[in-house]
Amino acid sequence: MSELKLVVCHECDLICHEVTLDRGEAACCPRCRAKLCQHGSATLDQTLALACTTAILFFIMNTFPLMSLHLQQNTRETSLFGAALAMWDREMHLLCLLVVLTTIVAPALQIGIEIYILGHIKWGKDLKTTSWPLVVLRKLRPWSMVEVFMLGLLVSLVKLKDLADIIVGPAFWSCAALILVSAIMGSMLTPRNVWTWSHQRRSDATL
Ligand SMILES: [Zn+2]
Structure with missing residues (x-):
């Protein structure tokens, strides 16, 4: 039956x-x-590959320059963390903390938990499905605001283009790609897919 x-x-x-x-x-x-x-819907391997891609893009976004400003023989590069530090130096402490929380801490935790969930299903010895990472992930997602940061960057680019020569850095393109890949990840890493992959892994293990 x-x-x-x-x-x-x-x-x-x-x-x-x-x-x-x-x-x-x-x-x-x-x-x-x-x-x-x-x-x-996506397979576990596809989603894991995308999760690793988001980790690489996030690393590039945080280590390479966002943009370079060339004004009167002076060139100045700005990274994401450098921009946050500049806000702290200008007494904008709350804004600095918000930028660090929403563009560095929350996305880093989100990517880490996504890889943990997928890695646990793929390679974990304990095949019980744990719900806490999914709950934490759902609570973290609204705090990850790379899109809002990107919008702010675009506005600043438009305002600064008449004042100085601007060269967009690798971190800028990584940020744009991260938004796209994260959106795809969000649609693939659903509780239902996690349950399906865990169930398949348990079925394969008992064969
Ligand atoms: Zn219903």
């Missing part, structure tokens, strides 16, 4: 029967229309 699978809607807690989907199809909750699952 085939096993009857049930899915609980994450929005309204309605219990629904899981249906078989073809490529490109998605199943929605009949009561609140929230998307329950979608066929063709």
Whole structure:
């Protein structure tokens, strides 16, 4: 007898029967229309590769210059941490702490937890699914504001372009790529996918 699978809607807690989907199809909750699952979702290896990509992009964003300003024979490079330090030196302590928290600390923790979750499923010996990293990840995501920082950078670029020659650095492009890759990661690293990958790993281990 085939096993009857049930899915609980994450929005309204309605219990629904899981249906078989073809490529490109998605199943929605009949009561609140929230998307329950979608066929063709990412594999564990693809998501892990993307998580490693976000770590590399984050490293480049924090170690290389964001932009260089060339004004009257003087060239000055600015990195992300350097910009935060400059705010601290100008007595803007709260703003400095907010920039460090939302563009360095929160994204670093987020990427670290994402890699921990995926690495635990891929290589972990204890195959029990733990929920705390997913809970922490959900609470951290609103604090990661690299997009807002990028918007501020673009505004400053437009304002400064008439005053000085600006050369955009590798960290700028890494920041732009990180926003894109993080958005894709967010859609792949869902609680449902984590549960599916853990279940597959447990099934493979018991064979
Ligand atoms: Zn629902």
